[in-house]
Amino acid sequence: MQKMQENTVASELINFLNDSPTAFHAVEEAKKRLRNAGYEQVSERQDWNLEAGKRYFFTRNHSTIVAFAIGNKFEAGNGFYIVGAHTDSPCLKLKPVSKVTKGGYLKVGVQTYGSGLWHTWFDRDLTVAGRVIIKEEKDGSVSYSHRLVRIEEPIMRVPTIAIHLDRNVNSDGFKVNTETQLLPVLATSIKTELNKAIAESDPLKSEETLADGKNSDKVMIKSKHHSLVLEMIANQIGCKVDDICDFELQVCDTQPSVIAGAAKEFIFSGRLDNLCSSFCSLKALIDATSSESDLKDESGVRMVALFDHEEVGSNSAQGAGSPVMLDALSRITSSFDSDSKSIPIGKGYYISQAYGFDPHWYVEEQKLEMSKGLLPKAIQLSYLVSADMAHALHPNYMDKHEENHQPKLHGGLVIKHNANQRYATNAVTSFLFREIASKHNIPTQDFVVRNDMACGSTIGPILASGVGIRTVDVGAPQLSMHSIREMCAVDDVKHSYEHFKAFFQDFSNLDAKITVDI
Template structure:
């Protein structure tokens, strides 16, 4: 029998080619579970026992269920993850024409394994800002778009023209990564006819500098037509967009024994999904929040892959704003927020490095996370991860109670360590934090892999955390 949590993960992944789509899919699942959307632009009127969520930039989402016995100053128990993954994002001006080809200008986002993007069937997804005409007036809307069929490709150079390529392929991110959209000849033949019956030409476009046609100088008309068709508008009504190249190959449960998930964006949509499902399921039963004294929360941030320094990243006030507004909704006493923060706890969930059978020397002998062996608790003495003995113990105790496997990871001393949203939020908010993640291979590749068992382990561990942390935390006192 297939692991149903992994099956649900695959559905989530296939619905989420971008951070915007991941947030949209999360919204659908939360609404179906009875969560109410609140706006950061308005005053919140929250009630104990109710469930809420809000989005920022439609690429970050925070959802929370308030315990029926919650009072201001009580703790908030959070699993934090991120919605973004390394990718190729379209530039503000994408029109590139070289050697009889129409190419699309892209910029690298995050630390991707860019050689894995070559010879893949690529599509485009993201969001567009649309000009709308209603009752003689103009308005603007934000729409998600997704072209699912392959329309682009980044071809490799034939080995006959680079005989040394197998000795080391070094990608030039500026000159090698532009995807091919079409040939100039075919694009010219397929241009739509203008009002006078002639095909539109580049020279006629260049003469039109008004707002509605300026985008034609920035982007190939063919690209705009494809985007407009998906957005349900005219090309001239596209005001701006944030789009990225996407692999068209679907996420699947695979392997000879169906034990793996093969997919892009496992880092970090796997942890985003597991935490979201755990929150929904831990707050769905009628009695699930009846005895809860705290708040159960999931926070999925954008821009982790580029440092989190944005209005919607973990380095922004999103987390502190959420904690503050929840606390202040139940009391006007400003002294209660610092107390609530000290009673709160964050599980920073970001995928971990599984032991690679072909590169065994990249892990030290005592810290070799393996697939099917549960969540990995990440440690780093230099605070690249925010785990300490207290936070590790508390998270490990939950695993022990439910007989869930758990592992430890420390980077080799002669290697540089990555980081997560954990240290950012721990230092910015002052909240106790443990860094964890499910083990995976091929991190930051266009196609990654993890184990279906670890998807289930992660979900179960996060769900147990939500259900039991307030009781467990009361048993351990440190700063007294």
């Protein structure tokens, strides 16, 4: 029975990974699962009418999603029990002008996103995916919509240079100039000559049309990107090339995620960092709130927040460094606070009393003192699990780990510690998370980086310092982090899911046993 559950959760993760080549696709897949589980979508642009015992979600930029289930006994000022993760991964993103022709080849201009192991992107079968903004005309009116796109087949490749032309590559290392040597090859110019006559006869390609400003938007998109790419996108969406206004596309590996290894104990996939955490936390929330009885005695709010842009610092409107988390906590709290109201604090900008910030706000050189609300209390009663994949012990590089902190595959979630606050874990938050695991016989591990090595970071310290919420940093162990092809253990997918689910089910009762002095 246990083995069946392991394979079921892992198989679901495989499906999620294969359906989520980009952050936009991951959020879309999350929405589908939430809707199927009875979650209702709300919009940040509209008022929220929330009810205890109900389940909701909202998205920002189609690349960040926050889902929450409100306990039947929830009152304004009660706590939020959150698992936070991120939807993005290191990748190559198409430049605003991606059309590159050189040496008889059509190449695609890309920029590096995050800290990827870029040498792993060579000699892979690649494609593109992302979102497209298209123009739609109906009954004489024009509107613009967001569409997801994914070209399934391999359409380009970044070839390595032959060893005969780089004799020292094995001794000196494979060093990549990411500006000049990391451009995927799309086609040869010779093949495109067959379409040259058609292209030259197209009025949208003529310099006169561009100079006159007629159809200049159509000329602009065609001048920035290879027609081959535009045509494939249009065919996949079912629109005309002229209807494409703009897009955000990234390069993707076409090799599917799989359960693999001689003992079928591993998952081989791209984007495990951090779609594995995203999936496990999302599935845990859904399964911990699937029936009315799950929320019957809950006094808090169970929440999952999946952010974009963690790999590049989280400083965006939809990153963990934005107000999205605080906005969510505030709006939920104020929805249940009969005394909550909005106070104007600037031109066209309002902030709810539920924020309760102190000291003062300065607006147009006037000091406005805001009354203390219930949100600060709610934040102090809340708890965040910052879930981001962890570095497993590498058998070929064992000296890279501190000898007493060597997380292993199959060993359960890794609790991350750092005295310099690169992780937000402390004794109280680690105890609470470990106690939940102990109750359910779920294994855990510990990690600190060596003193002579730099330490990475997560959304944990960002949210802990920005919101003031108690935080523990954890992650499932994996190998090949930031490679185009990563690996983790099937067991740890199960451990992650079970631990997050137990957290949602047990935390409010466990936290009630902690004395205020702690």
